[in-house]
Amino acid sequence: MESGEEARLIGLARGGDFTAFGRLVDAHQGAVRAFLRRVTGNYADADDLAQEAFARAWEVLHRFDGSSALRTFICGIAFQYWRRARRSQNRREIRETAYADLSDTETNETPERASQRLALRKAMEELPEDQRAALALCLGQEFTHGEAADILGLPLGTVKSHVTRGRARLQAALGVGVER
Template sequence: MDATLIRAAQGGSEEAFARLVDRHQQALRGFLRRACGNWALADDLAQEALLTAWSRIDRLDEDANVRAWFCGIGYNKCLTELRSGRRARRREADYQSSDQRSPGVAPEDRLALEQAMAALPLEQRAVVALCLAAEFSHADAADALGLPLGTVKSHVTRGRARLMEALGARDDGR
């Protein structure tokens, strides 16, 4: 279905692009929220990523994974934002004021997990957010982030181990 929508969007159909956005924006926002650690910033970056995607739709192969493409654009936006530090104070204030509680997760575990995620290097955090939280395949995460498949697998393994350690749980490798 995405291939048909891609072709129509490449032909100038805003409605087709809007349908692609409807199908994949939640995955993009969820990924960016985990990767950035800030919901407000993630939503801003998602909007920027979708605007960029619309302007570059002609470059997309009709058989491409649209979700991975959106996430790749979003990841690049995230990297640019984090490197520039333009919104550092605002990000921190928004993060501190947001209620990011997950149902069924003890507050101390949630805090430990958030701290462990924040301690991961950005690239590793992005891979963990895609593969473990957003359930991307390793190949899709590699495509989205522009990383070699082996690097993605290494990041998942190391990231999972660090998160499990932070939670005081045993990592059985699953």
């Protein structure tokens, strides 16, 4: 979506236009859900959190000042919902078995590829929350370090450190040589 069109839709949504907000949701839900799926490791939880984040974004759209991209603003809300859910409810993490994970794969995925994907998911789950979120944003969703810092509410240098250290931990866990 072009920035001019997005700005127009934001203005309409701020005025109470649900259709305009729906178009903004359509434009950004893929990025928000993909980010949340990477940090939660669970599609159902990610979709629930995304829905909550978009509902909250509707309520606080007047606070969006345009200093960042709208998807950054919404991902920041989503990240806060994810953090709150983990802290306040003391949820037990749902770890799918290899069979359940394999049923989640594409039908043409090779067993070797499925095994690699499962190993990556397990390694991601073992990272500290902030590192996992930084990697999911910067490597998985191609957000810039600056955008990730805005979303996570962390200093830019901290995000860069999380990405570097998280990548190194993933490479070690997966037995991949560190590339420079």
